[in-house]
Amino acid sequence: MNILFLGDIIGKPGRDVVHSELPRLRQRLKLDFVIANGENAAGGFGLTRAVAEEFFAMGIDVISTGNHWADQKEILTYIDNEDRILRPVNYPKGTPGRGANLYKTPSGQSVLVINVMGRVFMDALDDPFRAVDAELEACPLGEAADAIIVDLHAETTSEKMAMGHFCDGRASLVVGTHTHVPTADAQIFPGGTAYQTDAGACADYDSVIGMDKAEPLQRFTRKMSSQRFSPATGPATLCGVFVQTGASGLASRIEPVRAGGRLKPSLPEL
Numbered sequence: 611m612n613i614l615f616l617g618d619i620i621g622k623p624g625r626d627v628v629h630s631e632l633p634r635l636r637q638r639l640k641l642d643f644v645i646a647n648g649e650n651a652a653g654g655f656g657l658t659r660a661v662a663e664e665f666f667a668m669g670i671d672v673i674s675t676g677n678h679w680a681d682q683k684e685i686l687t688y689i690d691n692e693d694r695i696l697r698p699v700n701y702p703k704g705t706p707g708r709g710a711n712l713y714k715t716p717s718g719q720s721v722l723v724i725n726v727m728g729r730v731f732m733d734a735l736d737d738p739f740r741a742v743d744a745e746l747e748a749c750p751l752g753e754a755a756d757a758i759i760v761d762l763h764a765e766t767t768s769e770k771m772a773m774g775h776f777c778d779g780r781a782s783l784v785v786g787t788h789t790h791v792p793t794a795d796a797q798i799f800p801g802g803t804a805y806q807t808d809a810g811a812c813a814d815y816d817s818v819i820g821m822d823k824a825e826p827l828q829r830f831t832r833k834m835s836s837q838r839f840s841p842a843t844g845p846a847t848l849c850g851v852f853v854q855t856g857a858s859g860l861a862s863r864i865e866p867v868r869a870g871g872r873l874k875p876s877l878p879e880l
């Protein structure tokens with residue numbers, strides 16, 4: 611199976627680059643399934659119904675999120691009835707929505723997507739390792755799912771790498787989100803799980819992690835805030851990872867993907 615995972619789509623510039631690049635990538639990479647992290651898609655904070663519909667129309671099959679999942683309160687009115695949107699699985703019991711779900715591709719293959727949040731330098735949620743373990747045990751790769759993708763939304767590289775190894779041999783891909791900067795460590799672990807510490811963001815990189823740089827600079831240099839953060843508005847770079855799986859569901863290939871905007875392009879060929 612050919613699967614594309616896109617990192618945090620930030621505001622309109624992020625949505626625009628996905629809109630312009632995804633059709634080409636779909637053809638070039640013969641994509642069976644597309645997942646995107648949408649936690650910053652609506653003005654940099656959260657996800658509205660309208661933006662989610664825009665993503666589904668673009669060919670994104672599943673939208674994962676992270677700590678900003680509920681910044682737009684309207685999501686609380688529809689996430690229970692929209693199984694194509696995930697919030698991190700390790701929120702307290704009773705939180706609206708779901709953190710993992712099994713999907714079918716048009717050709718009839720099944721893909722389990724798990725969205726989980728780290729807890730080092732982040733809000734103290736339930737144990738992400740235990741939460742992911744429970745999902746992997748309930749739906750084993752190669753038996754109940756043809757592919758398993760884990761979006762680990764976390765701050766530290768150590769927690770992310772540890773999760774990658776924790777899932778090695780049990781997931782097709784473990785990929786990080788949240789830091790909004792792509793890492794250069796795409797690899798397949800010894801057990802067959804593809805891994806990249808952070809997918810990067812679909813955002814304007816003339817920015818501070820996707821946000822207009824003026825306000826972050828002001829806060830860093832003067833310790834004062836003067837306005838809300840807002841997405842930088844220049845041309846964005848699409849950032850993500852492409853993973854190919856074999857019959858076992860494990861990865862046979864992982865490639866970073868970058869297109870458009872300021873970052874050096876990385877466009878794998880099939």
Ligand SMILES: [Fe+2]
Nearest residue numbers: 618649650788
């Ligand atoms: Fe984000």
Ligand SMILES: [Fe+2]
Nearest residue numbers: 676677678788
């Ligand atoms: Fe985040």
